[in-house]
Amino acid sequence: xxxLTLREVPHVPLExxxxxxxxxxxxxxxxxxxxxxxxxxxxxxxxxxxxxxxxGDGEAICLRGDLRRVRWVGRGMTRGRIxxxxxxxxxxxxxxxGGTIEVFGNASDWVGAEMTGGRIYVHGNAGGQVGAGYxxxxxxxxGGTIxIEGSAGPEVGMxxxxxxxxxxxxxxDFAGLHMRGGTIFLLGPxxxxxxxxxxxxxxxxxxxxxxxxxxxxxxxxxPTFLRLYVRYLQSQGFPVPPEALQGVYQRYTGDTxxxxxxxxxxxVEG
Numbered sequence: 567x568x569x570l571t572l573r574e575v576p577h578v579p580l581e582x583x584x585x586x587x588x589x590x591x592x593x594x595x596x597x598x599x600x601x602x603x604x605x606x607x608x609x610x611x612x613x614x615x616x617x618x619x620x621x622g623d624g625e626a627i628c629l630r631g632d633l634r635r636v637r638w639v640g641r642g643m644t645r646g647r648i649x650x651x652x653x654x655x656x657x658x659x660x661x662x663x664g665g666t667i668e669v670f671g672n673a674s675d676w677v678g679a680e681m682t683g684g685r686i687y688v689h690g691n692a693g694g695q696v697g698a699g700y701x702x703x704x705x706x707x708x709g710g711t712i713x714i715e716g717s718a719g720p721e722v723g724m725x726x727x728x729x730x731x732x733x734x735x736x737x738x739d740f741a742g743l744h745m746r747g748g749t750i751f752l753l754g755p756x757x758x759x760x761x762x763x764x765x766x767x768x769x770x771x772x773x774x775x776x777x778x779x780x781x782x783x784x785x786x787x788x789p790t791f792l793r794l795y796v797r798y799l800q801s802q803g804f805p806v807p808p809e810a811l812q813g814v815y816q817r818y819t820g821d822t823x824x825x826x827x828x829x830x831x832x833x834v835e836g
Contacts, residue, residue: 578605587665590627628651634654643662643684660676660680669688680698681708686711691718692733693719694718696722724740725745737752741757761828767828770792
């Protein structure tokens, strides 16, 4: 394992794409310290900000400290594991293809943006645009799993194509905006315009939500496939309230404003 401890919080954002198993694996301590980062627009070295300890091949990375201004951790990673003890900055796991990231703290905006595989588990809160597509991109997350135990900001799963996102706490407005596939679990309160302009995919809502009038009621039933999702979430250690499998769900289809064929499953006591 490679352990990196932040000496002090940088005064401006630190762009540190090199904090990734694909980059650090197999490197000696001196090589890791010499890797390039950017403090704002100024090129610096990773060793200027982190204490580095190497014990293994680098497939596992442990980050410690207040990393709220450290961005792009795990960008594009394809393998290995990153464990973060503390809060972390924007773009965590963006373009991720494989491996695991676990955060024992909070994360900022754009967690798992446009990722295609792997798993991200944030034990605290996250910012906006979890699993979303960047501005101007037609497609967001295309695979993998993002689990947020706490709350999340607006536009969770924006332009989601494939994969699973689960949020245990409250989420902001426009969850599932322009959604094109995949599944979103909202276990806490949700903001306005959930599923706006969605074309395909499934949004599961366990708390009362004010749905857009362009979603049409279809039926009330007990979806069998939800048991598989709940079992998977439980196997990952993600807390799922027991009522998720005890009630029934009202199925709404839409968004008919864009001739969408997506669905929102709204839990009701059965």
